[in-house]
Amino acid sequence: MENSEIISLSQPKDPKKLSIISFSGDFDKLVATFTLATGAAAVGYEVNIFFTFWGLDAIKKKQGRAFVGTGFLPKIFGFFMGGLRSAPVSRLNFLGLSPKIFRYLMRKKNVATLEELVEAAKALEINMYACEMALHILGLQQSDFIHEVKGVLGVTTFLEISEGGRTLFI
């Protein structure tokens, strides 16, 4: 009886819903996030991505290094965090050389680049949200992000949105 209860808890009520907490701003982990998200959306899943902390770099309007945010410290921090185009790889980054090598290899092997994956996520109307607390800390607001970002949410709203489906933390 106990076992069957555990199994039933692990089964999503809504198997065609995938929610991803995108915490990492690393190039490779963002590729994983967007590959999963677009693949799931293409086969009919409802997909929600909740971007928080470093993950927010992926959805900034300014994709390179820029002084975004309000206040001196957030602006400096925002500059070093950068955006989609300045995302480092999680290992063997070689001072930013590795993402350039990866982009070159992806194009050469006809694999979607990170930028193409983000464009696909927009085209597939994946639900993208920004974390309210992280925005508050970093002095950012919704207008600093691409207009496809549907809203700024806290944990409880994200839990409501993701309820019943599968949730991943990347």
Next chain:
Amino acid sequence: MTFVKTKIQLSKLQKGDILEVLLTEGEPLTNVPRSAREQGYNVLEVSHVEWLIHKVIIEK
């Protein structure tokens, strides 16, 4: 990713329009026609074009 690109192109078409997808052997060749059928599209043809290239014709 092949089906992602296929789905995006299909979304731009009208009902009854035809999409021709060229792909290489391997996982996409199985996945694209199967996913298209699951999504309710009509797969009209899967054929070999040349060497490793195959063609899938899908009707929206």
